[in-house]
Amino acid sequence: MKLWTIRKEQLAALQVAVERQLCDRAxxxxxxxxxxxxxxxxxxxxxxxxETALQKRGTYRFDSEETLLAYxxxxxxLGFDFDRDPEKEWVRGTLTDFDLGPRTRLLLLVEEARGRTxxxxxxxxxx
Amino acid sequence: xxxxxxxxxDCPLKWSLSAQVKADPEKCPAGSxxxxxxxxxxxxxxxxxxxxxxxxxxxxxxxESPVECLLTGHEAMSYYVSAQAENGHWVGKxxxxxxxxxxxxxxxxxxxxxxxxxxxxxxxSNADLLLERGDVLIKFAAQDSTFTEKVIMAGEKAVKKLxxxxxxxxxxGDPTCFHVAIYLGEGxxxxxxxxxxxxxxxxxxxxxAHAGFLFRVYxxxxxxxxxxxxxxxxxxxxxxxxxxxxxxxxxHLASFGPQAHGEALVFGQESxxxxxxxxxxxxxxxxxxxxxxxAAAVAKQLRQEPGMISTDVQMPAxxxxxxxxxxxxxxxxxxxxxSASWRYVDEVLVRPQQDAxxxxxxxxxxxxxxxxxxxxxxxxxxxxxxxGEWIYAxxxxxxxxxxxxxxxxxxxxxxxxxxxxxxxxDLWALDAATGTFPEKPEYEVPDEQVDVFRILSDGLWIPGHxxxxxxxxxxxxxxxxxxxxxKRLLKTAVTFPADWAAGNVHHKIGSQWMTMNxxxxxxxxxxxIDFGGALFAAIATVMGGMVARSNDRGHTWxxxxxxxxxxxxTRTFFVLDDDTGPRLYAATNGGRIYRFDGxxxxxxxxxxxxxxxxxxxxxxxxxxAEYRKQVVYIAGQKIIDHDWRPLGFFAAARPDSARALPLxxxxxxxxxxxxxxxxxxxxxxxxxxxxTRVHVFGTRDLQSFAEVCxxxxxxxxxxxxxxxxxxxxxxxxxxDLLQPQTGRILKVPASALS
Numbered sequence: 001m002k003l004w005t006i007r008k009e010q011l012a013a014l015q016v017a018v019e020r021q022l023c024d025r026a027x028x029x030x031x032x033x034x035x036x037x038x039x040x041x042x043x044x045x046x047x048x049x050x051e052t053a054l055q056k057r058g059t060y061r062f063d064s065e066e067t068l069l070a071y072x073x074x075x076x077x078l079g080f081d082f083d084r085d086p087e088k089e090w091v092r093g094t095l096t097d098f099d100l101g102p103r104t105r106l107l108l109l110v111e112e113a114r115g116r117t118x119x120x121x122x123x124x125x126x127x
Numbered sequence: 128x129x130x131x132x133x134x135x136x137d138c139p140l141k142w143s144l145s146a147q148v149k150a151d152p153e154k155c156p157a158g159s160x161x162x163x164x165x166x167x168x169x170x171x172x173x174x175x176x177x178x179x180x181x182x183x184x185x186x187x188x189x190x191e192s193p194v195e196c197l198l199t200g201h202e203a204m205s206y207y208v209s210a211q212a213e214n215g216h217w218v219g220k221x222x223x224x225x226x227x228x229x230x231x232x233x234x235x236x237x238x239x240x241x242x243x244x245x246x247x248x249x250x251x252s253n254a255d256l257l258l259e260r261g262d263v264l265i266k267f268a269a270q271d272s273t274f275t276e277k278v279i280m281a282g283e284k285a286v287k288k289l290x291x292x293x294x295x296x297x298x299x300g301d302p303t304c305f306h307v308a309i310y311l312g313e314g315x316x317x318x319x320x321x322x323x324x325x326x327x328x329x330x331x332x333x334x335x336a337h338a339g340f341l342f343r344v345y346x347x348x349x350x351x352x353x354x355x356x357x358x359x360x361x362x363x364x365x366x367x368x369x370x371x372x373x374x375x376x377x378x379h380l381a382s383f384g385p386q387a388h389g390e391a392l393v394f395g396q397e398s399x400x401x402x403x404x405x406x407x408x409x410x411x412x413x414x415x416x417x418x419x420x421x422a423a424a425v426a427k428q429l430r431q432e433p434g435m436i437s438t439d440v441q442m443p444a445x446x447x448x449x450x451x452x453x454x455x456x457x458x459x460x461x462x463x464x465x466s467a468s469w470r471y472v473d474e475v476l477v478r479p480q481q482d483a484x485x486x487x488x489x490x491x492x493x494x495x496x497x498x499x500x501x502x503x504x505x506x507x508x509x510x511x512x513x514x515g516e517w518i519y520a521x522x523x524x525x526x527x528x529x530x531x532x533x534x535x536x537x538x539x540x541x542x543x544x545x546x547x548x549x550x551x552x553d554l555w556a557l558d559a560a561t562g563t564f565p566e567k568p569e570y571e572v573p574d575e576q577v578d579v580f581r582i583l584s585d586g587l588w589i590p591g592h593x594x595x596x597x598x599x600x601x602x603x604x605x606x607x608x609x610x611x612x613x614k615r616l617l618k619t620a621v622t623f624p625a626d627w628a629a630g631n632v633h634h635k636i637g638s639q640w641m642t643m644n645x646x647x648x649x650x651x652x653x654x655x656i657d658f659g660g661a662l663f664a665a666i667a668t669v670m671g672g673m674v675a676r677s678n679d680r681g682h683t684w685x686x687x688x689x690x691x692x693x694x695x696x697t698r699t700f701f702v703l704d705d706d707t708g709p710r711l712y713a714a715t716n717g718g719r720i721y722r723f724d725g726x727x728x729x730x731x732x733x734x735x736x737x738x739x740x741x742x743x744x745x746x747x748x749x750x751x752a753e754y755r756k757q758v759v760y761i762a763g764q765k766i767i768d769h770d771w772r773p774l775g776f777f778a779a780a781r782p783d784s785a786r787a788l789p790l791x792x793x794x795x796x797x798x799x800x801x802x803x804x805x806x807x808x809x810x811x812x813x814x815x816x817x818x819t820r821v822h823v824f825g826t827r828d829l830q831s832f833a834e835v836c837x838x839x840x841x842x843x844x845x846x847x848x849x850x851x852x853x854x855x856x857x858x859x860x861x862x863d864l865l866q867p868q869t870g871r872i873l874k875v876p877a878s879a880l881s
Contacts, residue, residue, distance in 0.1 A: 099164070099183040101195035108187050115188070 019054070022065060026050040029069050034076045049075055056083070060095055062102035070106035077113040139230040144169070144198045146182075148210050148237045150190040150217050155241035162186040162217040162239055165210050169198060173207045173222045184210070194234055203228045210237040218242055242473060249475045251314025251335045257344070257473060258310045261353025263416055264342040265459050266306040305455030307413040309360045309420075310334075317357075317364035319371065319415040327370030329363065329403065329410050337477045344472040345462045347420075349443065355423035359398045363419060367402030371409035373454070380452045387449035388437040394418050394450070395425025395440070413458045417450040444468040491791030494822070494834030500879035501838050504855075507555035507564045508537040508870045516545035521870030522770075523857025525798075526848035527580035529587045529635075532556040533848055533855050534569075535872065538576035540593030540651070541768035545862055550575035550595040554640070557872060559850050564872075570640040572633055576769070583657045585680065590652040590664060591631025592769070594644065630666055632681050643681045648673075651769070656700040658711045659725070663700060665713055671695035672715040674729055689713050689721045689729045697721075701751040701758040703781060712758075712782065714751070716765065718743030720782055734782040737762045740774055749773070752799045754806045755829065756780060759788070761796050767862055773797055776808065778829050791832055794822050798846045807835065809856070811843040819843045823854060836880055842866040844873070852877030 027046050031038045038046055053071045057063055060083070062071065074082055074091070082088045083095060090112075094105050150162040169180040184192040197208075209222035217239035225233055244257040258264075308318035311331065319329040347353040383391075397404035410418065425440055432439065445465030448457060462469045508521040524536040538552035539545075553568035554577065575593040582588075630649020633642050646652055648668035652675075655664050664675040664684070672695040675684040689697045699714045711723040720736050721729035737746055740762055749763030749771055757780045763771030776796035779785035790796060794810035801807070808824045821844045823835040836854075845859025856873040860866035 094185070097164075097185075100185050101182070101193075101197075103193045104183075104185050104195050107193040108185055111187050 022068070023047065023050050023054070025065070026053070026069060026072060030072050030076055033073070037076055049080055052080065060102075060105075061098055062106060064102070067102045067106045070110050073110045074106070074113055077110070077117055141199050141201055142204075142227040142229050143196050143232040144206070144208070144225060144227055145194050145196045145232065145234040146184065146208060146210075146237055147194045147234065148184045148186055148192045148219075148239055150186055150212075150239040150241070152190050155216075156243075159241060159243075160214055160216050162190065162212040162214070164213045165192065165217070165237075165239070166213060167197060167208060167210045167237065169206050169208050170222070171206065173224075186212075200227065201229060208235050208237065210239060212239065215244075215247075216242055218247070244473070244475060247473060247475045249334065249477055251333050254310070254314045254334050255312060257475065258312075259346060259350075259353065260310060260312045260357040261347055261350075261355075262310040262472065263345045263347075263420075263458075263462065263469075264308045264310055264316065265345065265455065265462075266308065266337060266340050266342050305413075305459060307416045307455045307458060308332075309357065309416045311357055311361060317360035317415075317419075319368070319410045319412045328366040329368040329370065329415055330366040331361070331364045334477060340477055342475050342477070343459070344475060346470045346472050347443075347445075348468050348470060352420070352423055352427075352443065355427065356420045359419040359422045359426075360416075362399060362401055363403035363415070363422075365402045368407060368415075369409040371411040371414070373411040373414075376411065376454070377452055381449050381454070381457045383442055383447040383449060385437070387452075388440045390450060391421040391425050391440050391442060392435070392437045394422035395429050398422035398426040413453055413455040414450045417446060417448055417453055417458060420446050421450060488789035488793045489791055489831070491824075491832055491834055493837065494824075495836045495880060496838065497836045497875050497879045498838040500875060501840075502562070502874045502876065504557060504562055504872045504874050505564050506868075506870045506872070507535060507557075507568070508553060511553050512537075512546065512549065512870075516865065517549065518546070518865045518867060518869050519860065519862055520546040520549035522859040523846050523870060523872065524576065524578045524770075524859075525580055526846045526855055526857050526872075527582070527587070528559070528848050528850040528855075529580070529582060531559055531850075533559055533850065533872070534580055534587070535857060536577035536580065536589075536846070537870065538572075538574065538592070539770075540575035540578075541770060541862070543767050545865060548575050548593070548595075550593070552577045552595075554589075557855070559853070559855075562874060570633075572640075573642055573644075574631055574633075578769075579654065581655050583655065583662070585634075585636075587635040588655050589633040590655045591633060591642075591644075591646075591649070592653065593651055594629070594631050594649075630664070630675075632664060634681060645682070646675045646684050647686055649675065651696060653696065654699045656702070656711070658700075658702060658709075658723070663711065665697040665700055667696035672697035672713075674713055674723075687727060687729055689715055689719075689731075696747075698747040698763075699749065699751050699760075701748065701760070702753060703758055703779070704756060705781065714748035714760075716745060716747045718746040718762075720748075722782070732782050734785070736779065736782065736785045737775065737777065738785060739787050746774065747771070750797075750799050752801050752806070754778075754801050757829065759799055759806060759829070761799070770862070772861065776810075788829065788832075790822075790824055791834065792822075794824070797843065800847060800849055802849050807847075807849060808832070809844055809847040821856065823847070836875060838875070840873075841868045852880075854880075 027050055030046060050072065053068055053075060056071060078088055079085055082091055091109060094109055097105065146167055148165045165184045165186060167182040167184055180198055182197045184195060186192045205226045207222040207224050210219040219237050219239055223235045223237065225235055227233060244253060249257060308316040311317055314334050315331050316334055317331050320327060393404055421442065424443055424446065428435060428441060445462050445468050448461055512518065512520045520539040521537055527534045535555045539549040541547060552572040552574060554570040554572050555564055556569045557564050572589060573595050574591045575595050577589055578592045580587060580589055629644045630646035630652040631642055631644050632652060632655060633640055646664055646666060649666040651667040653665045655662060662677040662681055666673050666675055672689040673686050674689055674697055675686045677684045696716050697713050698716060701712050702709050703712060713721045713729055718737055720732045720734055722732055723729050737743060740746060745765035746762050749761045751758050751760040757778050759778045761776055762774040764774050766772050773795045776788045776790060777785050778788050790808060790810050792812055794812045796808050796810045798809040799806065805825050805827055810822045810824060812820045819842055820837055820839050822837045824832040825835045826832045840858060842858050842860050844856040846857045848855045854875040858868045858871045860869040
């Protein structure tokens with residue numbers, strides 16, 4: 001049986017293309033989910049927020065598209081630097097509890113953040 | 128978001144196993160704790176043995192967790208998946224069996240049931256949280272599960288094991304497997320109980336008397352009947368009636384026929400008679416519980432129809448049995464079959480944590496609760512043993528204050544897992560002035576375990592618990608195939624004699640540590656002591672227990688035999704004065720004591736050194752300390768190989784005058800420190816199954832103990848030390864219940880105690 005050989009350069013090019021597409025989908029997702037916040041932001045700021053979320057994948061050990069979008073949800077619900085915000089200390093315990101899978105940590109945090117936002121009678125918070 | 132699926136799950140060459148836990152908040156009383164973090168166990172077998180992976184889930188507000196991928200693989204496999212909340216209040220209905228094949232992602236739903244008692248472990252202090260007056264307790268009393276097993280196995284693991292045996296007993300139809308009692312409230316039961324047949328009676332007992340046993344709990348739906356039955360039980364269970372050995376009872380005639388009707392009428396007529404029905408001199412366990420319920424039911428009917436005769440007696444479902452002919456097994460089956468009238472509540476284990484002589488323990492006023500003042504100083508041994516089974520090696524076996532530092536023992540010399548044959552050991556020394564550990568350990572001890580420290584006339588010594596000179600590691604390491612492991616073991620086998628040929632002592636001279644690897648055949652060196660100008664070492668060799676003596680501070684040794692049997696071990700030394708002056712004693716396993724003749728021999732003594740403990744097979748003197756011309760010590764019982772669990776606390780002025788010193792509340796002593804003429808005892812109790820209370824008791828006279836302080840922790844403190852008025856503690860764990868906090872060093876500052 002003949003096997004394909006994929007060179008490192010090809011893999012890297014593929015990675016760049018996949019990340020770009022992922023970034024486009026994520027931008028579209030936050031525009032759709034948080035139109036009011038996005039209306040006040042420039043395109044490059046929204047892209048920067050997605051870049052930030054992509055960079056956090058290593059720190060908080062998540063890698064699927066679903067968990068990336070969940071992390072963006074948290075950024076748009078709680079503030080772009082929610083993971084370092086002393087007032088959002090309640091996030092840190094779950095976010096860094098690596099006994100738990102990434103889906104569990106991020107989806108439950110989004111659920112909690114939405115509940116808190118609703119209770120506070122606010123829409124999406126600013127950045 | 129949830130409709131997205133990962134690439135892995137769709138891969139035709141892989142399988143994936145995902146899970147979701149579900150807890151129905153409607154199933155628990157308002158205000159009950161939710162499931163929170165849930166452990167998911169993926170195991171080869173249904174009882175969780177052969178667990179291959181432990182994962183965690185977190186339930187959201189709805190009681191459900193997100194679906195999470197737990198495991199992926201290529202080869203077809205079959206596993207059992209089970210779940211239990213870490214808080215112990217929610218437990219999976221049963222393990223779910225999954226068969227996994229490539230290309231077939233699977234998701235299992237793990238439903239959790241609520242338990243009022245976390246982990247299903249009760250004692251007299253918390254029994255009322257689950258049990259109600261009149262509850263019928265069916266106790267599994269098979270001999271297959273030894274006392275040691277029950278004590279060693281902790282929490283839900285024990286419940287599962289015993290539960291399995293229980294159901295096997297039911298299948299076999301063995302009536303002797305069971306005992307029946309009725310719950311009276313406040314941790315007390317009424318029952319006909321055997322044991323010592325000369326004193327066996329129908330009476331009331333603390334539920335703690337059943338420590339280590341499993342109960343199935345059944346509750347009458349008719350609460351008025353249950354309350355009335357409990358009252359009858361209280362009235363009858365005075366000790367007048369003896370225990371009837373049910374050996375000759377015709378259990379096959381248990382149906383509720385004419386004779387049973389007549390008997391029930393008598394029970395009803397005699398329901399208020401103190402000591403029980405006059406014509407009954409004795410009862411057996413199930414007979415008593417059925418009888419009190421029948422008495423309560425019939426008494427109510429008699430109040431409505433005083434002239435009723437036996438054929439008029441009506442008996443509620445579940446109680447329609449001939450009490451005098453009904454085995455516990457028959458009663459259990461009848462309750463199971465009467466679900467409209469009787470509700471099965473839960474299976475519970477009675478907590479087995481107490482001093483062997485707890486029944487004579489004095490009461491003491493609680494000391495100061497310093498839980499809020501406890502300072503965590505770090506977990507130094509986590510660097511070498513960060514996670515998994517190696518947590519066990521972080522056990523701080525001893526803490527010792529020396530030259531302003533607190534030295535921390537660790538490692539593990541047990542041959543079986545967990546963390547088998549760990550070592551070498553990093554010797555960490557806390558700077559007590561700053562409360563910090565240095566960047567690097569003070570010394571790497573070439574032994575598998577640092578178990579104790581001894582401060583002798585020339586400084587700090589460590590007996591070499593299990594030499595690690597050849598640095599062997601018998602366990603398979605990550606990425607190593609079984610064949611590769613076999614080859615490595617074969618290769619290192621030739622170096623075993625190097626480890627076994629000579630035992631170690633480690634001595635700190637100035638700022639340097641020196642290891643002397645020259646005690647002949649000293650596979651294990653458990654203790655060292657100064658006596659009569661010589662240095663003595665308690666050792667275990669292939670020949671058995673021995674004592675080695677050195678007249679040149681450990682450079683050369685001569686050996687003397689104590690207990691000449693393979694696997695025998697000389698574990699500790701202590702000194703007591705007699706008419707001739709100070710005498711050296713050596714303690715071995717098997718609860719034996721040997722006295723040094725002052726020249727070249729140790730002779731065994733016939734003394735009762737552990738009053739109240741019947742089985743001395745694996746018992747030895749642990750943590751001996753001299754206090755007021757006496758030796759105080761803990762009875763340590765081997766758990767696996769070397770480590771031990773405490774059974775009781777004792778003192779002896781002479782070897783033949785040992786006495787038990789049960790601590791207040793039956794607390795289990797774990798370590799002893801003498802400081803400023805006060806004997807401090809580190810002990811623990813378990814107010815809940817996952818919360819341990821760490822106590823420090825103090826005494827100046829070995830008569831009365833005052834509690835200096837206590838705090839609540841996730842696990843027990845294995846060792847402690849005091850320096851400049853501050854107390855230091857090392858958190859530990861047992862091998863069957865690894866706790867992530869193990870190895871953590873805590874401090875209670877002197878200011879918190881005032």
